[in-house]
Amino acid sequence: MKKIFLLTLIVSQLGWVYDIRAQQKDNSKNNRWISLFNGENLDGWKVGENATSFSIVDGAIKVQGDVGHLFYNGEVEGHQFQNFEFKTTVMTKPGANSGIYIHTKYQEDGWPSQGYEVQVNNSHTDWKRTGSLYDIVDLKENYVHDDEWYTEHIKVEGNRVIVKINDIVVVDYTEPSQPKRNEGSMRLLKGGTFALQAHDPNSIVFFKDIMVKPLP
Template sequence: MTRLIVTALVLFPAACLAQASLDQPEKLTVTPSEADGWIPLFNGKDLTGWKASEHPDTFSVEDGSIVTDGDRAHLFYTGDVNGGQFDDFELWVEVMTEPNSNGGVFFHTEYQEEGWPAKGYEVQVNQTYQDRRKTGSLYGVVDILDESPVEDNQWYVEHVKVEGDRVVIRVDGEVTVDYTEPENVEREGRMAERKLGKGTFALQGHDPGSTVRYRQVWVKPLD
């Protein structure tokens, strides 16, 4: 894991990265509970509170999990929790991939009918798909290259904390990204709207060859 983190850090100026001495989110070793301020976004039964784009048939619910298997589509949270809008938060998602599968978890995004979500950031889901950017990456911004910290066919946890201008991503409790967005950051092209702000979450169905399962989707608003 140490080697993976170093690989990501050398790609970006030190000024863009948070200092290790700052408060770190606690390592979560059990499923969050409502008693601790966590709120479930997925009921484990159907897609109530979620809206799919482009190809809704890509998403189904099987054995308590949201399954992606089909043409490109994204499943956006449109439910009532926090009015469907999140600024500072912690997000907990259990994920499992089949071999050669790609997916992602978006935050600070918004519903769009087609295409890759233009707004917000993506937390990568990819163990063995051909894309070099692997699970735990802040896609296109801080990338974990070539080697995933977890394996296919195994459940793991992506835990994302956004507070102010700082994003911390953990995979099974271990930090893969600790990124502070520069003030007045500017990006071009497809990445132009990869900025912190406010928005909802989305789960990605990447392509017909990718099968990814998401379960235990919890949020803890911090704003």
């Protein structure tokens, strides 16, 4: 009887250890940053019109040219993201305008109709500056400048969007249950992928170290 009790106790302890290790493994996975760009080519990305607006220069995506959008369509999360942290290192040249779309979906041409745009703009004539949640929470202040690398960090959890520029929170927005939008607007948190924007031929922007951390 004592042997059976000891055996049961050992099995129970082994199961407990296994559960703890499995939980640690899951937590480690949830806390892992995953690269979306290999620094060499655009594998895992898809562009519609004006594909020549996107190229690779010194391990970064160079964006310059007519209006176009580069959508992530790789294997990570089946390129469908709901809750996540996203970050990339960015550099703008003088007068440049670009953007990072979240919760969007691929479309062949035009400005993406679904999702939010997080602005990349330090000196363009459009006054809505880097970090703005475009047309939702617009910033007039410059937190960074042209010709310098900076980090743009976007976190979406539930109906909340937080944007940080170089670790400074510049936007903290909670989407209401019934947001007021223009008729036909899909500027909503509905899940989706990411996209980088080519705005115009005079806008030159570089993106590198493009990473995502999926959240529960």
